[in-house]
Amino acid sequence: MTVTPEHLLIAxxxxxxxxxxxxxxxxxxxxxxxxxxLSFGSAFALLxxxxxxxxxxxxxxxxxxxxxxxYLLGDWAAPYGIVLVLDRLSAMMLLLVALLALPALxxxxxxxxxxGQHFHALFQFLLMGLNGAFLTGDLFNLFVFFEVLLAxxxxxxxxxxxxxxxxAGLHYIAVNLTASLMFLIGVSLIYGVTGTLNMAHxxxxxxxxxxxxxxxxxxxxxxxxxxxLVKAGMWPLSFWLPTAYMAGAPxxxxxxxxxxxxxxxxxxxxxxxxxxxxxxxxxxxxxEVLMTGGxxxxxxxxxxxxxxxxxxxMAGHLVLISSGTVLAVxxxxxxxxxxxxxxxxxxxxxxxxLASSALFLLIEPMSREDGDIAAMLALTxxxxxxxxxxxxxxxxxxxxxxxxxxxLSLCFAGCxxxxxxxxxxxxxxxxxxxxSGLLTDGGLSVSQDWSWIFMAVLLxxxxxxxxxLVRVGVQVFWTTESTAQRVWALxxxxxxxxxxxxxxxxxxxxxxxxxxxxxxxALHSPPVYTTGVGLAPRISDQPPEDTx
Numbered sequence: 353m354t355v356t357p358e359h360l361l362i363a364x365x366x367x368x369x370x371x372x373x374x375x376x377x378x379x380x381x382x383x384x385x386x387x388x389x390l391s392f393g394s395a396f397a398l399l400x401x402x403x404x405x406x407x408x409x410x411x412x413x414x415x416x417x418x419x420x421x422x423y424l425l426g427d428w429a430a431p432y433g434i435v436l437v438l439d440r441l442s443a444m445m446l447l448l449v450a451l452l453a454l455p456a457l458x459x460x461x462x463x464x465x466x467x468g469q470h471f472h473a474l475f476q477f478l479l480m481g482l483n484g485a486f487l488t489g490d491l492f493n494l495f496v497f498f499e500v501l502l503a504x505x506x507x508x509x510x511x512x513x514x515x516x517x518x519x520a521g522l523h524y525i526a527v528n529l530t531a532s533l534m535f536l537i538g539v540s541l542i543y544g545v546t547g548t549l550n551m552a553h554x555x556x557x558x559x560x561x562x563x564x565x566x567x568x569x570x571x572x573x574x575x576x577x578x579x580x581l582v583k584a585g586m587w588p589l590s591f592w593l594p595t596a597y598m599a600g601a602p603x604x605x606x607x608x609x610x611x612x613x614x615x616x617x618x619x620x621x622x623x624x625x626x627x628x629x630x631x632x633x634x635x636x637x638x639x640e641v642l643m644t645g646g647x648x649x650x651x652x653x654x655x656x657x658x659x660x661x662x663x664x665x666m667a668g669h670l671v672l673i674s675s676g677t678v679l680a681v682x683x684x685x686x687x688x689x690x691x692x693x694x695x696x697x698x699x700x701x702x703x704x705x706l707a708s709s710a711l712f713l714l715i716e717p718m719s720r721e722d723g724d725i726a727a728m729l730a731l732t733x734x735x736x737x738x739x740x741x742x743x744x745x746x747x748x749x750x751x752x753x754x755x756x757x758x759x760l761s762l763c764f765a766g767c768x769x770x771x772x773x774x775x776x777x778x779x780x781x782x783x784x785x786x787x788s789g790l791l792t793d794g795g796l797s798v799s800q801d802w803s804w805i806f807m808a809v810l811l812x813x814x815x816x817x818x819x820x821l822v823r824v825g826v827q828v829f830w831t832t833e834s835t836a837q838r839v840w841a842l843x844x845x846x847x848x849x850x851x852x853x854x855x856x857x858x859x860x861x862x863x864x865x866x867x868x869x870x871x872x873x874a875l876h877s878p879p880v881y882t883t884g885v886g887l888a889p890r891i892s893d894q895p896p897e898d899t900x
Contacts, residue, residue, distance in 0.1 A: 477500060498614070585676075692872070
């Protein structure tokens with residue numbers, strides 16, 4: 353295995369950090385253009401860096417023991433120093449963050465970014481926390497980046513005004529502070545047993561851990577997983593999520609679509625490292641909990657979709673369906689299912705997150721008209737805390753779209769197809785890949801009862817999503833008697849962009865699934881990760897370059 357320093361790995365953390373810090377110096381409203389320049393410059397830079405890192409990760413045949421990117425902060429060798437690790441999974445998540453960030457920022461120009469002074473600074477710190485969580489190679493810094501992104505999300509959720517948002521924001525803060533406490537307790541137990549917080553080092557110690565210490569390790573892992581599952585929205589820990597996401601401003605809710613996936617990512621990463629193949633007596637710990645909890649989360653989400661009248665609350669429950677589906681797939685992978693099923697789950701994760709983000713951006717334009725239907729579907733102006741949104745000078749009357757109703761209906765139809773898993777878009781491809789892996793790659797060997805139940809739940813969630821969203825579409829686009837509302841290009845354009853990415857994923861499904869399969873194979877081979885981090889040399893140990 354070869355390892356090479358990747359100094360570009362620190363860029364996804366430093367770029368939003370410095371951009372957010374500089375924005376705090378521009379407190380005057382007259383300097384708003386400077387903040388916008390910094391914010392969009394940072395978002396574009398992150399997108400370019402994410403594509404470059406994805407290209408580097410895809411060129412490393414990790415499943416066959418190839419190269420791995422790393423960055424040693426302070427040039428301290430692992431496991432004693434802080435290490436950032438780039439593999440296919442982290443590169444994929446970095447790209448997903450960048451793809452969601454730019455449309456959300458564009459949408460905010462329609463007036464939402466003016467409802468609070470520090471919107472763009474908080475947005476950048478949220479991106480910093482997300483990118484750091486996906487890159488870090490040790491548990492303590494995973495906690496640090498979790499707290500950074502949560503602190504920024506508190507401010508963004510409360511962005512604006514209104515009692516509904518304030519109440520939902522306080523619930524959100526209380527739940528996540530409790531989860532952070534459990535995070536610390538779980539990390540403390542694991543450190544007390546193993547003496548390390550480096551993920552790679554921890555993975556190497558678990559197989560040979562004394563039997564007397566193993567129950568304490570499992571207890572620490574369970575408490576740590578509980579903290580992650582709160583953030584992932586697993587039932588019954590998901591009561592807070594639909595209300596919180598519904599209350600957020602549209603660009604905030606759009607970027608929040610990935611926050612549950614941070615919890616899913618942490619569960620996937622740590623469960624496959626700590627309790628995956630090669631973990632000795634600890635192999636498969638928690639698999640049944642993830643399978644059961646994931647399926648119950650999907651059931652809770654589909655009932656919420658069928659029972660919701662407000663589109664915002666329905667979108668929150670659709671996020672739970674997405675999160676629960678992937679958690680159940682992780683449980684099957686941990687229980688012994690082959691890489692193909694997890695590859696389908698990763699593909700579905702990307703497609704459903706992009707579509708959920710686009711749906712959050714469509715809620716306010718679809719709910720703008722007065723009348724009974726709009727009153728039923730829309731979040732109230734009090735919840736949004738806005739006044740005369742479309743008068744923002746950034747939007748401009750020249751950006752109004754005459755065929756707004758047709759554009760909204762097409763975007764909504766795209767979201768419906770992806771989230772319900774209907775052909776031909778990526779949601780259908782992802783679900784077919786999951787079921788194909790379940791039936792052909794060892795999924796049924798885990799337990800036929802679990803497998804058939806999961807298939808039924810997955811199909812039922814698609815049917816419930818189809819019924820719920822079709823009902824909303826009929827009420828908004830077919831039964832309204834008012835004239836078509838004016839929708840700004842800044843509002844519909846970002847949703848179109850996100851759905852075009854989904855279309856690109858569908859057209860290039862074979863290439864994307866090939867990448868996901870390689871990612872899944874690497875996750876099923878923990879030694880690939882542990883050996884790569886363990887071999888990461890310090891820069892000071894590198895031989896000097898020859899000089900002419």
